Amino acid sequence: MKAHLTRRYMFSASHRLHSDEMSEEENRATYGKCDNPYGHGHNYMVEITVSGPVDSQTGMVCDLIDLDGFAHTQVLERFDHQNLNLCPEFVNQVPTTENLCIAIYEIVKRGFKKAHLERIRVEETMMNSFEYSGESGR
């Protein structure tokens, strides 16, 4: 039987939501206090969901050591205690949690080959979260 395995990780980062394509008034109207030029920060929770058949010898969808290792070196070390606006992924796009979710999906999809990536879910606060399952996702 196929199983979906989800692992949660946390990192802390700062960002400012601001688009150079908008006027100051438009930025303020669109992003409100998130447009504060000094930025602000969040503790982000990231859920990585992978899926696949359960290996009959190990009882696992994938080795958690592999998933944890990838998540730490490729996602957490990249974003933890960083200003997201200065990260290469956000040079040309606003670091909303929607775009962060898609960026993490692309990183995991491109680099993690031990199991099928099903979904990335990012909680910006306890009150809001975002999910991305790829362009063909449900």
Next chain:
Amino acid sequence: MVYLTRKAEFSASHFYHNPEFTPEENQRVFGKCNNPNGHGHNYTLEVTVKGAVDPKSGFVVDLKRLKDVMSREVLDAFDHRFLNKEVPEFLTTIPTTENLAIVIWQRLAPKLKAAQLHRVRVYETPELFVDVYGEDAHGEA
């Protein structure tokens, strides 16, 4: 279609070991989970059923009956047990969270008549959970 989820908790011990592996392979694949004396978790189980809302009762399923089935089929068998030694399925299958979710699906699905089982989610810790939807490895339901 309405989806209804009921949660339950159980505490159990387990260890990971494949008798077909050498001791070195078991240690490499399973790490500290290979300790034969076992270790334990507080598991959280979420059972989601789906169905139409009955126009007379307003229910998808009788929650009392769902609770009874979960208690009888899962909690009575798993709670405060050493899974490897006391649950028949895990005498021959490694009690990973993946296999726990599958075994719980297999125990519950035939017993739920009024509503259809949609998902079994098992949390081993708040940071790790497994979902099964009854699909085989090729994605067929």
